């Protein structure tokens with residue numbers, strides 16, 4: 001049985017404004033009192049895990065212990081089949097310290113061209129999101145979501161964040177960056193993980 005969230009504040013343990021906004025939107029119907037980690041001046045812990053789930057647990061537990069409050073963290077990324085799963089848990093790092101996602105998307109496109117030239121074509125990719133709700137006593141609840149699709153070039157659209165301009169979900173023709181947030185929330189990896197978390201910890 002999952003532990004229920006009994007009300008009060010939840011720290012959103014992310015410094016990524018795109019993610020904070022999406023999580024706040026998705027949790028809005030549940031009346032939780034959300035506090036961004038940046039408001040509390042919490043440090044960003046080093047992501048030393050080998051999986052999305054390990055890294056989201058590191059971030060959520062770090063914030064819960066520092067703040068003495070329940071904390072929610074997301075670790076997510078783009079997994080490209082022809083690149084053996086890269087950039088994966090290193091999705092943010094591929095954009096460098098200046099968070100230059102135009103450069104990161106170029107790097108993916110170059111790697112895909114090299115992979116195709118080496119006889120390994122294919123533009124299949126998925127986003128994964130692991131979401132962890134952690135409590136100051138060390139208890140964690142972690143849930144994952146995925147959305148599968150393909151990568152397009154050149155990048156299209158000005159909405160969203162990160163790799164959204166090159167990702168087209170299966171069954172769609174427009175990129176995540178061309179979709180409104182509501183349409184993205186209907187199918188995204190983050191929305192799916194959050195649905196699981198809400199069912200287990202808020203409604204269960």
Ligand code: IMP
Pocket residue numbers: 016047074075076077078089091092127160161162163164176188190
């Ligand atoms: P981290 O979870 O903070 O390590 O960073 C995950 C990175 O994955 C983000 O900085 C984005 O580059 C990428 N990412 C995760 N979710 C999305 C999404 O919904 N759209 C586009 N890029 C995403």
